[in-house]
Amino acid sequence: MQRREFMFSTALASAALVSSPFSSLLARQEAERKFKIALNPGTIGVKANYAQTLDYAIQYKYEAISPFTQEVMEKYSDGQLNEILAKMKENGIGYDSANVPVEFRRDKSKFNEDFKGLRKFCETMEKQGATRINTWIISSHNELTYNENMKQHAYRLGECAKVMKDHGIRFGLEYLGMRTMMTQNRYPFIGSMKEGKELIGEIGESNVGFVVDSFHWYCANDTLEDLRTLKPEDVVVVDLNDARLGFTRETQLDGKRELPMATGVINTKDFLQGIIDIGYEGPVRTEPFNQELNDMENDVALKLNMEAIKKALATVGLK
Structure with missing residues (x-):
C-alpha cells in the first residue's frame, strides 16, 4: 500500500515554483492516500480462508488481501475463482503479497524440488491478478560465510525472480535487522538496507525489490534518509509494526513485536514519511507476531489492527 502525503521531489519543485499559500494547498491535496491498507489475517492471529478474508476486508474496510494462491490451486475451479474476483472488484479490494513457495535456505535438493512448482504457482497468481511475492533473508548462518551466503542467495533468488518476471510478478526481499539474529549463528549476513541493496544488485533482476518493515528498519538503525535513497519501484511491500x-535497539527479538503506535519505540512518523517521500504505491500491512493479539477473537483483532494502522497514518496527515 502506499501513501504519499506528497512526493519528495514534487514538494521541492512546488516550493520553488509557487507561493507559500498555494504550496500548502497543493501539499494537502497530495496528502490524499492512494495506497491500500492490506489484511494478512495470519499475522494477527485471525484464522480465515480466501473467501472469509475477503468478507472480513469488506466488513472492516481493508483494501487488499493476501492472494491465498495455494488454496486457489488446490480448491478453486475457474468458475469459483471468477466469482470471488468479481466480488473483490465490486468492493474495490486488491491484493497484498504471497510468501514465496520455494525453500531456498536449505540444501540444493530441497530448493530444486520446490522450484519445480514455482511456475504453476506464478501462473495461478497471474490468473488471480496478483503481482507480488515476498520472502525474508535470515541474517546469519552457521556454515556459510557472508560471501558464500551471498552467492547462494543471489543464484537461488535470481532463478525464482526470472520465473516470476514471466508472469508479471515482483519479488520483495525483507532484510532482518535484529542484532540478536546476526549473532545467533557463526557468520553474520545481511541485516540492513544497504546490505539488502547489495543482494538485490547481485541478483540483477529488474523485478526484485524490498519488503521494508519498520521493525527491521529500526533494529538495523536505518534512517529516514536511507528510505529516501529508494525509488518507488524498489519497494514491493511495506510492513508497519x-x-x-x-x-x-540491539536486544530486540524477532517474532515479538507490537501493533503500530502501541509503544512509540519506533519513529513511525519518520518511517511513513520516507515511504511517502519516495512515492511508494503498494500494500501496507502489519506483522506484529504478538501473542496477546493472536489470542483475541477475530473481530476484536481485525478492529484493533485497523485502528492501529489509522493511528499511524494520522502521524503524517493521512486517513
Whole structure:
C-alpha cells in the first residue's frame, strides 16, 4: 500500500515554483492516500480462508488481501475463482503479497524440488491478478560465510525472480535487522538496507525489490534518509509494526513485536514519511507476531489492527 502525503521531489519543485499559500494547498491535496491498507489475517492471529478474508476486508474496510494462491490451486475451479474476483472488484479490494513457495535456505535438493512448482504457482497468481511475492533473508548462518551466503542467495533468488518476471510478478526481499539474529549463528549476513541493496544488485533482476518493515528498519538503525535513497519501484511491500518496551535497539527479538503506535519505540512518523517521500504505491500491512493479539477473537483483532494502522497514518496527515 502506499501513501504519499506528497512526493519528495514534487514538494521541492512546488516550493520553488509557487507561493507559500498555494504550496500548502497543493501539499494537502497530495496528502490524499492512494495506497491500500492490506489484511494478512495470519499475522494477527485471525484464522480465515480466501473467501472469509475477503468478507472480513469488506466488513472492516481493508483494501487488499493476501492472494491465498495455494488454496486457489488446490480448491478453486475457474468458475469459483471468477466469482470471488468479481466480488473483490465490486468492493474495490486488491491484493497484498504471497510468501514465496520455494525453500531456498536449505540444501540444493530441497530448493530444486520446490522450484519445480514455482511456475504453476506464478501462473495461478497471474490468473488471480496478483503481482507480488515476498520472502525474508535470515541474517546469519552457521556454515556459510557472508560471501558464500551471498552467492547462494543471489543464484537461488535470481532463478525464482526470472520465473516470476514471466508472469508479471515482483519479488520483495525483507532484510532482518535484529542484532540478536546476526549473532545467533557463526557468520553474520545481511541485516540492513544497504546490505539488502547489495543482494538485490547481485541478483540483477529488474523485478526484485524490498519488503521494508519498520521493525527491521529500526533494529538495523536505518534512517529516514536511507528510505529516501529508494525509488518507488524498489519497494514491493511495506510492513508497519512497533517494537517492545524494555529492550534496546540491539536486544530486540524477532517474532515479538507490537501493533503500530502501541509503544512509540519506533519513529513511525519518520518511517511513513520516507515511504511517502519516495512515492511508494503498494500494500501496507502489519506483522506484529504478538501473542496477546493472536489470542483475541477475530473481530476484536481485525478492529484493533485497523485502528492501529489509522493511528499511524494520522502521524503524517493521512486517513
